[in-house]
Structures are given as C-alpha cells and as structure tokens.
Amino acid sequence: MTLEALIQGCKRKEANAQSELYKRYSGVLFGICLRYSPNRTEAEDNLQDAFITIFTKVEQFKEKGSFEGWIKRVTVNTVLQKYRKKRVFEIKEESQIEDVGEEEVFDEGFPLDFLLKIIQELPERYRLVFTMYVMDGYSHKEIAEMLGISDGTSKSNLARARGILKIKVVAFKK
Incomplete structure (x- = not known):
C-alpha cells in the first residue's frame, strides 16, 4: 500500500x-x-x-x-x-541559571543501552529538556513555548541534566 x-x-x-x-x-x-x-x-x-x-x-x-x-x-x-x-518543571530565577556550554556530555563511544538508561534516570524536567535540546535539536525558545516554561528554566534544566550525566559518565569510565 x-x-x-x-x-x-x-x-x-x-x-x-x-x-x-x-x-x-x-x-x-x-x-x-x-x-x-x-x-x-x-x-x-x-x-x-x-x-x-x-x-x-x-x-x-x-x-x-x-x-x-x-x-x-x-x-x-x-x-x-x-x-x-x-507540572514537573521548577521555576528558577534568572540569576540562578548556570552557564550552559555547547560541549557534549558523551565524547567517547558508550553502549547505547547505558546512554539510554542514564538519560531515562534523569528527573523528568531535566530529561525532557535534555532530550529536546540535545537529541531533537529544539532551541531553548521552542522548548520554553512547548513546555510552558521560561527560556531561563530551559537553560537551567539543561545545565543540571548535563551535570548529572557527566557524573554518571565519569563513574562508568572508572
């Protein structure tokens, strides 16, 4: 068909x-x-x-x-x-936003099941923003509109998600 x-x-x-x-x-x-x-x-x-x-x-x-x-x-x-x-999104003041660099969390080959597992373990608000920004290529403005949050909250949640993932990646390497 x-x-x-x-x-x-x-x-x-x-x-x-x-x-x-x-x-x-x-x-x-x-x-x-x-x-x-x-x-x-x-x-x-x-x-x-x-x-x-x-x-x-x-x-x-x-x-x-x-x-x-x-x-x-x-x-x-x-x-x-x-x-x-x-309502999984927390609202942060603009002054609390961490600088979000463009560096990737995963710079080496990791098993796909490991990557999926650690992304799924993120708190919902971080997982959604991380997935939308890093994996699906949405801008912070688009994410904010789709989720009903501010651009700053999107940036903050992405920074926190990356921080959590970096800790898990470092622990996995050891």
Missing part, C-alpha cells in the same frame, strides 16, 4: 490502514517515546497514546511536508502534554 493510500485509509478510519501505519512507524515512534520516558513501560504507554492521537487527528494532516515528520511532532507533543499536566 502506498503512503498516500495508507493516509487516506486512516482518514476513513479503516482498521487495515491503521494496522499498517502502526507496523510501519511504531519502531521509530517508540524510539522517540523511549527518549522522553523514564522507563520502557511508560514509553509503551506513550506510544499507544501517540497512535490514538495520530488516528484521531490524521484528518489534520494536509499533505504539506513529510508525513513522518508530522507523526513525529504529534508523538512528541502527545508525550509532552502528559508531562505538562504533571
């Missing part, structure tokens, strides 16, 4: 089209959910929530731009909405 036919089938709420869409994209979307979730079980729940949202809102896809890009954005927004409701 072509992508266009698949999308049209999903818009008509055809179960076979929805099943095929799930088979094609569940792997890549699960990877996104893993990065944003504290554990595999929650990532699985987030994936299911994302597909429910995708199937519900597929009519909104206007075939401008990439469909895969659209479903990735829907997935990220679905997961972030869950965390926004939890």
Whole structure:
C-alpha cells in the first residue's frame, strides 16, 4: 500500500490502514517515546497514546511536508502534554541559571543501552529538556513555548541534566 493510500485509509478510519501505519512507524515512534520516558513501560504507554492521537487527528494532516515528520511532532507533543499536566518543571530565577556550554556530555563511544538508561534516570524536567535540546535539536525558545516554561528554566534544566550525566559518565569510565 502506498503512503498516500495508507493516509487516506486512516482518514476513513479503516482498521487495515491503521494496522499498517502502526507496523510501519511504531519502531521509530517508540524510539522517540523511549527518549522522553523514564522507563520502557511508560514509553509503551506513550506510544499507544501517540497512535490514538495520530488516528484521531490524521484528518489534520494536509499533505504539506513529510508525513513522518508530522507523526513525529504529534508523538512528541502527545508525550509532552502528559508531562505538562504533571507540572514537573521548577521555576528558577534568572540569576540562578548556570552557564550552559555547547560541549557534549558523551565524547567517547558508550553502549547505547547505558546512554539510554542514564538519560531515562534523569528527573523528568531535566530529561525532557535534555532530550529536546540535545537529541531533537529544539532551541531553548521552542522548548520554553512547548513546555510552558521560561527560556531561563530551559537553560537551567539543561545545565543540571548535563551535570548529572557527566557524573554518571565519569563513574562508568572508572
């Protein structure tokens, strides 16, 4: 089935089209959910929530731009909405913000499962900002808008996430 036919089938709420869409994209979307979730079980729940949202809102896809890009954005927004409701972000005064350098935390080859594990162990507010900034390339302004926080809070949470990760990386090297 072509992508266009698949999308049209999903818009008509055809179960076979929805099943095929799930088979094609569940792997890549699960990877996104893993990065944003504290554990595999929650990532699985987030994936299911994302597909429910995708199937519900597929009519909104206007075939401008990439469909895969659209479903990735829907997935990220679905997961972030869950965390926004939890109010996991602490507000910091601008004077408390640490300077965030552009150096990468991981300068050597580390096992992927180790990296995912230590990222998932971060407190939610740090994990979300770290994932959005470092792994998905959002700016602090975009992160602030998406999470309903200030640019300064985004920068502060990124600095704290990097600090925690550096400590874990150093401990792993020893």
